[in-house]
Amino acid sequence: MNTMEKTLRSPVSQRPHEIKKTDQLTGIGAEVSIELNGIKMKVPIGKTILEICRDNNIHIPTLCYHEDLCIAGNCRLCLVEIEGMRTLQTSCSFPVTSPIKIKTFSDKVRKARKHIVGLMLSEHYGECYSCVRNNNCELQSLAREYGIDNYEFGHICSPRYNVDKSSQAVIRDMDKCILCRRCVRTCIDLQEVGVLEAVNRGYDTKISTFMDKPLADVVCINCGQCINRCPTAALHANDPSDEIWKAIEDPEKHVILQTAPSPRASLGEEFGLPPGHSMTGQLNTAARRMGFDRVFDTNFSADLTIMEEGTELLNRLRKALVEKDTSVRLPQFTSCSPGWIKFIEHFYPEYLDYLSTAKSPQQMFGSVIKTFYADESGIDPANIVNVALMPCAAKKFECNRPEMNSSGFKDIDYGLTTREMAKMIREAGLVLPDLPKSGFDDPFGEASGAGLIFGSTGGVMEAALRTVYELVTGRVVPFKNLNIEVCRGMKGIKEASVKLENCRPEFSFLEGIDLKFIVAHGTANAKVVMDMLKNGELKDYHFVEIMACPGGCIGGGGQPIPTSESIRKLRAKAIYEEEAGLPVRKSHENPHIKYIYEKFLKDGPCGKLSHKLLHTHYVKRGKFIN
Amino acid sequence: MMTFEKIKRTGPVLFSEYENGSALKKAISIGRNEILAELKESGLKGRGGAGFPTSTKWMLTAAAKADRKFVICNADEGEPGTFKDRVLLTEYPELVLEGMIIAGYVIGAKEGIIYLRSEYSYMLEFLESKIEYMRKYGFFGKNILGEQGFDFEIKIRLGSGAYECGEETALIESLEGYRGEPRNRPPFPVNTGYLGYPTVVNNVETLASVPHIITKGGEWYKKFGTDKSTGSKLFSVSGDCKYPGVYELQWGITLRELLKIVGAENTKAVQVGGASGVCLNESQFDKKISYEETATGGSIMIFDKSRSMLEVLKNFMEFFVEESCGQCTPCRIGNVKLLEGVNMIEKNDYTLEYIDKLKELGETMKIASKCGLGQTSPNPFISILDNFKDEIFSKN
Numbered sequence A: 001m002n003t004m005e006k007t008l009r010s011p012v013s014q015r016p017h018e019i020k021k022t023d024q025l026t027g028i029g030a031e032v033s034i035e036l037n038g039i040k041m042k043v044p045i046g047k048t049i050l051e052i053c054r055d056n057n058i059h060i061p062t063l064c065y066h067e068d069l070c071i072a073g074n075c076r077l078c079l080v081e082i083e084g085m086r087t088l089q090t091s092c093s094f095p096v097t098s099p100i101k102i103k104t105f106s107d108k109v110r111k112a113r114k115h116i117v118g119l120m121l122s123e124h125y126g127e128c129y130s131c132v133r134n135n136n137c138e139l140q141s142l143a144r145e146y147g148i149d150n151y152e153f154g155h156i157c158s159p160r161y162n163v164d165k166s167s168q169a170v171i172r173d174m175d176k177c178i179l180c181r182r183c184v185r186t187c188i189d190l191q192e193v194g195v196l197e198a199v200n201r202g203y204d205t206k207i208s209t210f211m212d213k214p215l216a217d218v219v220c221i222n223c224g225q226c227i228n229r230c231p232t233a234a235l236h237a238n239d240p241s242d243e244i245w246k247a248i249e250d251p252e253k254h255v256i257l258q259t260a261p262s263p264r265a266s267l268g269e270e271f272g273l274p275p276g277h278s279m280t281g282q283l284n285t286a287a288r289r290m291g292f293d294r295v296f297d298t299n300f301s302a303d304l305t306i307m308e309e310g311t312e313l314l315n316r317l318r319k320a321l322v323e324k325d326t327s328v329r330l331p332q333f334t335s336c337s338p339g340w341i342k343f344i345e346h347f348y349p350e351y352l353d354y355l356s357t358a359k360s361p362q363q364m365f366g367s368v369i370k371t372f373y374a375d376e377s378g379i380d381p382a383n384i385v386n387v388a389l390m391p392c393a394a395k396k397f398e399c400n401r402p403e404m405n406s407s408g409f410k411d412i413d414y415g416l417t418t419r420e421m422a423k424m425i426r427e428a429g430l431v432l433p434d435l436p437k438s439g440f441d442d443p444f445g446e447a448s449g450a451g452l453i454f455g456s457t458g459g460v461m462e463a464a465l466r467t468v469y470e471l472v473t474g475r476v477v478p479f480k481n482l483n484i485e486v487c488r489g490m491k492g493i494k495e496a497s498v499k500l501e502n503c504r505p506e507f508s509f510l511e512g513i514d515l516k517f518i519v520a521h522g523t524a525n526a527k528v529v530m531d532m533l534k535n536g537e538l539k540d541y542h543f544v545e546i547m548a549c550p551g552g553c554i555g556g557g558g559q560p561i562p563t564s565e566s567i568r569k570l571r572a573k574a575i576y577e578e579e580a581g582l583p584v585r586k587s588h589e590n591p592h593i594k595y596i597y598e599k600f601l602k603d604g605p606c607g608k609l610s611h612k613l614l615h616t617h618y619v620k621r622g623k624f625i626n
Numbered sequence B: 001m002m003t004f005e006k007i008k009r010t011g012p013v014l015f016s017e018y019e020n021g022s023a024l025k026k027a028i029s030i031g032r033n034e035i036l037a038e039l040k041e042s043g044l045k046g047r048g049g050a051g052f053p054t055s056t057k058w059m060l061t062a063a064a065k066a067d068r069k070f071v072i073c074n075a076d077e078g079e080p081g082t083f084k085d086r087v088l089l090t091e092y093p094e095l096v097l098e099g100m101i102i103a104g105y106v107i108g109a110k111e112g113i114i115y116l117r118s119e120y121s122y123m124l125e126f127l128e129s130k131i132e133y134m135r136k137y138g139f140f141g142k143n144i145l146g147e148q149g150f151d152f153e154i155k156i157r158l159g160s161g162a163y164e165c166g167e168e169t170a171l172i173e174s175l176e177g178y179r180g181e182p183r184n185r186p187p188f189p190v191n192t193g194y195l196g197y198p199t200v201v202n203n204v205e206t207l208a209s210v211p212h213i214i215t216k217g218g219e220w221y222k223k224f225g226t227d228k229s230t231g232s233k234l235f236s237v238s239g240d241c242k243y244p245g246v247y248e249l250q251w252g253i254t255l256r257e258l259l260k261i262v263g264a265e266n267t268k269a270v271q272v273g274g275a276s277g278v279c280l281n282e283s284q285f286d287k288k289i290s291y292e293e294t295a296t297g298g299s300i301m302i303f304d305k306s307r308s309m310l311e312v313l314k315n316f317m318e319f320f321v322e323e324s325c326g327q328c329t330p331c332r333i334g335n336v337k338l339l340e341g342v343n344m345i346e347k348n349d350y351t352l353e354y355i356d357k358l359k360e361l362g363e364t365m366k367i368a369s370k371c372g373l374g375q376t377s378p379n380p381f382i383s384i385l386d387n388f389k390d391e392i393f394s395k396n
Ligand SMILES: Cc1cc2nc3c(=O)[nH]c(=O)nc-3n(C[C@H](O)[C@H](O)[C@H](O)COP(=O)(O)O)c2cc1C
Pocket: B045, B046, B047, B048, B049, B050, B051, B052, B054, B074, B075, B076, B077, B078, B079, B163, B164, B165, B166, B167, B168, B169, B201, B202, B203, B204, B206, B207, B371, B372, B373
């Protein structure tokens, strides 16, 4: 597999430069002596000034710079002065290769930065107190940092653009855009989608979609990654919280909150906690106090997904190997990430048959609640309002897909992001970290750890392997403590295999097979995998997990801002730690799962009823939308 | 701006006698190091505006290790009031082409590209026919003039009408199919240029100077001009004068001398260096045109006493607001603010305090912008407001 290197499609101007490893540089030595604000130090050759400053606890303001993205160097805020150079240099893009003297806050530098912030503010329409990013806005912080107390170069007092509210996921308010182009780089480099681009020149420059179409009418996959990296409120999610409050107030309505695994790992950040603190119990309490009638754990339906998807995989393998059915498509691709689904529908519509037909856990839960739960608890499904707390912007689009009504009603009424939930909790006057913990409601009160790790890249694969391996061989997966480490971590594309030996009689057709799988996250990596599939390089693979967002759901487009790889790692760590301590860690051992297959989905996983309620179909969208 | 095709004065350097192909033959016989030595001796600096020593640029590219290298001739000539490259390309294309081949020889490039301003697309066929003509004499193709392993070809690519695409890294982005926006530097094109390969980008006039230097020697070239501005320069003279056009003059000539030659009378102001240059008043006409005093990529615009300097300034600032690529903050918004300042003065609705603030902003733009456009666009603003204070602020 040599095609795995990630491709970058940003202009070369914005790609990281290739800096030779220091040990390959001859004659210079691995380090160079520099002077940073008068302090002499040795630094590795090739490190940028910005990196060096961060290593030395010197704060350099940045806007267009983002850890996840390649260098743009266009906001010009990170300028520093280098002795002997006529112009100031952007520290983000300047690799140190010679013994230079750097000043990070000289008169020229401070003046320039203040001017630049002043210029940005002069074109920035809107006021902070009426803005979703109030208190979490990089432009606002900069204004504070540089003591901006007036509009030095004036202030625009009427909007230049219309707000684009066409998308169910992402709202574009270009009057708040400062043209840092993080969104452009996110969409093209991290996601390989490329619906956003700068158009026009000079003062008329703006971020646009193809032909300036509404976002809903272009190939946007609703992943929301651009939102997470936008320093301002120019991009934000379509917030349904007003309608949810209305439903909560309505005594007729039975409002149910299901919470996905990853928001609980990140919600604390919205309340000032460092990343990596799980808030599961506090979140449940908050939801009850806010007036949700029930709080369910999406991990339950994640377990359900594993049962369905795992069974589907075994069925496909049986068909292919035993019945020699050539119409069966392998490897099977996971289908629980709606951003990924829209990606494949747009960019690889001819490969939809490779997708598992299983719905995402959110949607499975929706239809189960409005059928099984409604029935058991004697509530009219018409009065149930299903709210899904998700790390995700794409879930907002998913729940509105016309096919997502197999319960006879709209299976999920609202997709709510972590950020929006935090806002609602604040509105309710609750301080999340101070709340007592409480559990989930029955009849889905308990979920397995397998469901929990869905929140991180590799989690679905790990959960599926635990179940599939055990179904096939009757033994637990051959990994220490059930932890399938090869699935974990932030590598863009991970691949491994597990040998199936001493299979149960009914799975003898799998005897001796190396079950080969791939895990990819971020649709740029998905594209690499899909191109391998296209080139016939995946013929002997069986299962592929794809998550649209870098890091998986913990890095989802609805998660707290900011995001970075280190933050995502901490969130993942919180999930894995919580999981390790759970009593049940395999989906098929979840007693509530056993119960639902006994009582309700009586013909078992992938049976008739589950096909009706838990499986779906996809749309060949293609790249051209009228 | 009106332009005239005719060369008004040919000088002793660029337009000196020359036999086609003689430089290339000599170049191959003396070898790379000798060529670089001659170039260094000559003191030739880039004629595209920035004035970077050509020998250094070539030396750095020659030293870079890579499978491919490129020579790019920058024929985007977008600076308002500049039309000398057009004259060279139509009158002396062989000189330019030969300069490119020699560059290829020195740096080890096999591929050359002429980035031709779209307005000059009418020259395309003509230039291609020249290339074919020279090919007959063995100046293109494989093993040029019998030199084993020395292959060179030139392709011509059309620009898309943006001034900004004349900036060398924006030009390269544009060649690669992206928006014409400047790159971060470092890395420089000499290491990481077109398609990531080491690339020499030179102005038309720079390349056209090379064959003369090779045949007649750096020593000879140095005799012309001043200490730090050697050789001669093509000036595109426009505006209020009797004989606008292209002139080859030696560096070091004073503005007053130049004005006389071009038949300018009643001159109030001279903008040296195009829109991004500085504007001088009568008391400054004894300045020498040279890298030491007032440099120019070639443009000289003359304004006589009938002109309103505020109007002149407004035109320049409108140009920059329009032509900024829009990538970086100081230039994208800064130029708008400077233009607003001009409009305020025009409406007599300003405070000197704010105008001073804008001048300070201009100083920031000069050092904080990403490329030469934003770094030089405050020049006319600052120089016109300073040098024509009395006229402009007379209403107050
Ligand atoms: C905005 C801008 C426009 C430019 N336009 C041109 C141009 O039209 N022609 C040119 O030769 N150089 C132009 N330059 C200069 C080039 O960036 C570059 O310095 C030059 O091509 C190098 O060649 P030289 O060393 O032979 O001068 C421009 C620079 C800037 C900043």
